[in-house]
Amino acid sequence: MDTQNITKIIEGLEQGEKLTFEAFKMLMTAGGDEKKKLMRAARACADKVYGKDIYIRGLIEFTNYCKNDCFYCGIRKSNSNAERYRLTKEQIMDCCRQGYELGFRTFVLQGGEDAYYTDERVCDMVSEIKRRYPDCAVTLSIGEKKRESYQAFFDAGADRYLLRHETANEEHYGKLHPSELSCADRKRCLWDLKAIGYQTGCGFMVGSPFQTLENIYEDLIFIKEFEPHMVGIGPFIPQKDTPFGNMAAGTLDMTLRLLSIIRLMNPNVLLPATTALGTIDPKGRELGIMSGANVVMPNLSPVNVRDKYALYDNKICTGDEAAECKNCLSLRMESIGYKVVTARGDYKVI
Numbered sequence: 001m002d003t004q005n006i007t008k009i010i011e012g013l014e015q016g017e018k019l020t021f022e023a024f025k026m027l028m029t030a031g032g033d034e035k036k037k038l039m040r041a042a043r044a045c046a047d048k049v050y051g052k053d054i055y056i057r058g059l060i061e062f063t064n065y066c067k068n069d070c071f072y073c074g075i076r077k078s079n080s081n082a083e084r085y086r087l088t089k090e091q092i093m094d095c096c097r098q099g100y101e102l103g104f105r106t107f108v109l110q111g112g113e114d115a116y117y118t119d120e121r122v123c124d125m126v127s128e129i130k131r132r133y134p135d136c137a138v139t140l141s142i143g144e145k146k147r148e149s150y151q152a153f154f155d156a157g158a159d160r161y162l163l164r165h166e167t168a169n170e171e172h173y174g175k176l177h178p179s180e181l182s183c184a185d186r187k188r189c190l191w192d193l194k195a196i197g198y199q200t201g202c203g204f205m206v207g208s209p210f211q212t213l214e215n216i217y218e219d220l221i222f223i224k225e226f227e228p229h230m231v232g233i234g235p236f237i238p239q240k241d242t243p244f245g246n247m248a249a250g251t252l253d254m255t256l257r258l259l260s261i262i263r264l265m266n267p268n269v270l271l272p273a274t275t276a277l278g279t280i281d282p283k284g285r286e287l288g289i290m291s292g293a294n295v296v297m298p299n300l301s302p303v304n305v306r307d308k309y310a311l312y313d314n315k316i317c318t319g320d321e322a323a324e325c326k327n328c329l330s331l332r333m334e335s336i337g338y339k340v341v342t343a344r345g346d347y348k349v350i
Contacts, residue, residue, distance in 0.1 A: 006034040010041045013264040018224075024217050028257055035257070042260035042292030045267050050294045054338045055270070055345030056326065057139065058104035058300040060095045061309040062087040066112025068143070069178045072208065074239035074310040075112050081241045083308045086116060087301075089125055095300045096129055096136075098322050103342035106137040108162070108297065113143040122149075123156035130157035137344045144185060147192040154196050161193045162201040164232055167208065167215055168222035175210045190226060199347055201230030201270070206258055207250020208236040216258070224265055229347040230295075231262050231269050234276035237312035252281045256291040263292030268348055270295050279316050285329070286336050295345065296333070298325040 009023045027038055063086045064075040075082055087095075096107055107129060111117065117125075122142070129138050139160035140153055150161070165186050167173050173183035193200045204219045205211075223231055235250030255277055263271060272295040273288025281287065285296060299306060299317050306318040317325050330340040 006030050006037060010038060010264065013261075014041065014045065019217075019220065019261070019265060021214070021217050024220065024261070025213060027261055028213065028216075028254070038260045038264075039256065039291045042263040043290055045263050046271070046292045046294050049268050049348055052338050053294070053341045053343070053345075054289060054333045055106070055295045055343065056104060056329070056340050057106045057108045057272075057295060057297040057345075058095070058099035058102075058322075059108045059110060059297045060087070060092060060099075061110050061299070061301045061305070062092055063111035063114040063117060064305075064309050065114040065116065066143075067115060068113055068181065070181070071176055071178075071243045072205070072236065072239070074242060074312060076242060079241045082310065085305050085308050086114070087305070089121075089128070091302060092125060093128065093132070095302065095322075096133060099300045100133055100136070102323055102326050104300070104326075105133075105135060105342055105344045106139060106160075107133075107300070108139040108141060110141040110162075117142070119149050119152050123152055126153060126156040126158050135344070137346070144181075144189050147196070150189075150193055150198070151196055154198060158198070160199040160201065160230070162203075162230060162232060163189055163193065164201075164203040164205075165190060165219070165222065166204055167211070168204075168218045169215045172210060172212075172215045176208060187222075190228075194226070194228075199229040201232055202226060202228045203230075203232035203234075205236040205250065206233055206255045207248070209244050209247045211236075220258075220261065220265065223262065227266070229270060230272075231266065232272055232274065233258055233262065234274035235280050237276055237279060237314070239310060239312045249280060252277070252284060252287070255280075256287055259288055259291040259293055270345070270347055272297055275299075275316060276312065279312070279314055286332055289333065289338060290336060296329050296340070298322065298329055 069076045137159040141162035170183040271293045273285040273293035277284035300322045
């Protein structure tokens with residue numbers, strides 16, 4: 001591998017140049033020192049915008065019912081082995097109370113596409129959180145909705161919305177989802193969210209079944225075009241009760257390279273080191289931070305439901321209390337020279 005070429009590609013990204021497919025392939029296959037150079041450059045880029053601060057988001061997985069049947073997901077509606085649950089409004093508020101006392105200033109309400117949670121119920125939840133904790137941000141991650149629903153949630157006080165696009169390629173999208181779901185609809189939702197005024201997050205699975213380097217390159221180009229405030233990527237991890245239960249998982253190496261590339265292409269983006277990354281490697285989240293990530297998401301859900309929100313197998317942190325989870329992550333970040341901060345952690349423009 002030509003070190004000069006890798007250096008030139010990295011410098012080009014830092015100056016806002018478009019990433020070509022050939023350059024992308026070089027970054028994805030660079031070994032040794034070149035790979036380290038990529039990750040160091042991404043970390044320096046993140047430091048320039050966000051310093052040594054790592055933002056925490058309190059994750060509340062409030063329902064594992066879902067009307068969809070995505071082939072990779074452990075809470076798909078056809079999974080009869082899933083032990084279903086819904087949190088009550090009171091339980092959700094209790095999670096927020098505990099989180100607030102621990103210093104969380106962003107709450108992420110994540111769940112399957114569950115018809116029980118009507119627009120009215122979601123709006124009621126959001127407005128109550130904002131009433132009790134006006135200095136906090138509320139992030140929703142509840143899937144595809146009509147634009148009017150997104151508008152209602154925003155009007156109720158929701159600040160951010162996470163909706164992984166999963167893959168920007170229509171053909172690949174069709175291999176991961178049943179025919180009633182489409183890549184075009186997914187992207188329409190993202191553009192609607194951004195137009196309404198949300199801080200909007202997209203993202204994809206790394207190493208998902210049938211994914212090619214061309215697919216990933218298309219994802220990177222879509223992200224650059226969309227200009228999200230957040231990008232969530234993590235390795236695909238199979239779940240035993242899905243059609244993809246025997247498929248190979250995505251790799252740590254590929255995920256770290258892509259975190260670095262995404263950071264260099266989108267310097268200001270909020271970029272999580274995900275639970276899935278920590279699941280495939282004990283030091284996954286620390287390595288994610290050192291590759292350019294700047295967000296971690298401890299779990300605030302009640303301990304007795306955590307293992308039921310089984311999007312994939314062997315998920316970590318299912319037994320930790322919220323305080324343990326936060327303290328553990330704080331120590332892990334300190335061990336690599338970074339600090340968890342209790343600010344809302346909004347997207348920065350510099």
